[in-house]
Amino acid sequence: MSKGITPQSQNYASWYTDVVKQAGLADYGPVKGTMVIRPYGFILWENIKEPLDRMIKETGHVNAYFPLLIPKSFFSKEAEHIKGFAKECAVVTHTRLKIDDEGEIIVDPESKLEEEVIIRPTSETVIWSMYKKWIQSYRDLPVLINQWVNIVRWEMRTRLFLRTSEFLWQEGHTAHATAEEAEEETLKILGLYKKLAEEFLAIPVLTGLKSESEKFAGAEQTYCIEAMMRDKRALQAGTSHNLGQNFSRAFNVTFQNRDNQEELVFATSWGVSTRLVGAVIMAHGDDKGLRLPPKIAPYQVVMVPISRDESGCLKVRKFISPVLDEMRAKGVRIYEDWSDNTPGFKFNEWEMKGVPLRLEVGPRDIEGGKAVLVRRDTGEKIILEKNVLTEQIPLLLEEIQKGLFDQALAFRQKNTHTVSSYSNFKDIIENKGGFIRCGWDGTQKTEMKIKEDTKATIRCILYKEDPSEMRCVYSGNSAKHVVIYGKAY
């Protein structure tokens, strides 16, 4: 247990906030619902972005930038879309301030906009207004554009990284000539997201389809990656939508096909956000703080010198610097903590910050030509000869990466229950928590009833699994889908 961090078992929500603040990841901004991402948190986000951006580009997409401000009228074009987002749109109504007679700064009533603009809660509408201009022929397709931007969705209740009024994300918007191609794109991106989560964030995810009530406003189908946090709740970590022709119809985006016929284009959109940082925190963190996967950790190794005085520091430096230089040349991210805190303080501090490996170098090590390594994932202490460090540390980092994934996977498996009776379902949701795998008759009525009873929702439909042997856990009718139920963030 760590000083100043509420244990997970006592209050998971407090644990989360404590860790985010004390590890220096983020802080609350001055406007309710806003978040300041501090450098340590931002490096983490950059390290998540970097591999995803690379994968997005490798699959033929290009980055661009569309404006933050969107005419209000655009939102009325797609009926479902506006229904979904209307309640959380920030609206710009005026363009300037002025100083009134009492010296107070007020909104200048004379600067009221003719047409109000909204701050993007997502960019489908602006993007499709532009695609209309750019797409005429099948030769213009596909359009494969992504953007890394901030968006605003006005929220009542906020939690750092998980739910804030403004957040950062990546949103891809593609246009295709056929429905098949759009579906293929939607799934391709889902695959990238899964790969990002599992290979880089070390978070195992389920992939599936959202139910009608949970899908994106304006989509035909929403695919998602869903992860289990350490409090056994589900976190939607990414979504990929097949928008069909809904937006091309709303914005009248057509193209001429090879047969000289006019057709509406097919669309997709997909995104992951800074919420992934929250996912990393909650999928791996323990009572000591963060546990970061080496691939995305801001620092992979922290070197803590143990020394009595200045000359001791010098000896440490002389002993270990060549090793550190060599590792840096191999691309290992290393932080050397020369601050004048005590070693014990530093151990706790860097454990809280989740650094995968700690390297301790003190007089005893120098004398024996060794160094002490401590793994953050297992707490295991390893003493190694100095001359094998450069070779061993990268291997250990790989092991830790894998170790975190394996732990998370084992945890999810242990907490996923296949059930066939509703009483069993309720018992597990109330008393044990976790994911429930069961049959669903596909009706909205069943979905609503279960939500009312238990607050659990369908996290995803396992569309690849065959439901023919199953019955609906609620109605007892033959199951239309195999689904995963859980309480969600």
Added chain:
RNA sequence: CGGGGUGUAGCGCAGCCCGGUUAGCGCGCGUCGUUCGGGACGACGAGGUCGGGAGUUCAAAUCUCCCCACCCCGACCA
């Protein structure tokens, strides 16, 4: 928007009932010294419109009224 609560140093709080010295404590912060293999210690020090306004009073952090802000719990969301 309905219910509950809190505003006092950077953070966390005590003091308020029952008005009365110079408003206090812990952490943090600064300087110096001793320390340093699991959250060190000592000395000295800096830091306050007591959320804001009005009122009662010889006297208000403390009593009265108004306002403001934020937090927690219930209907939405990546």
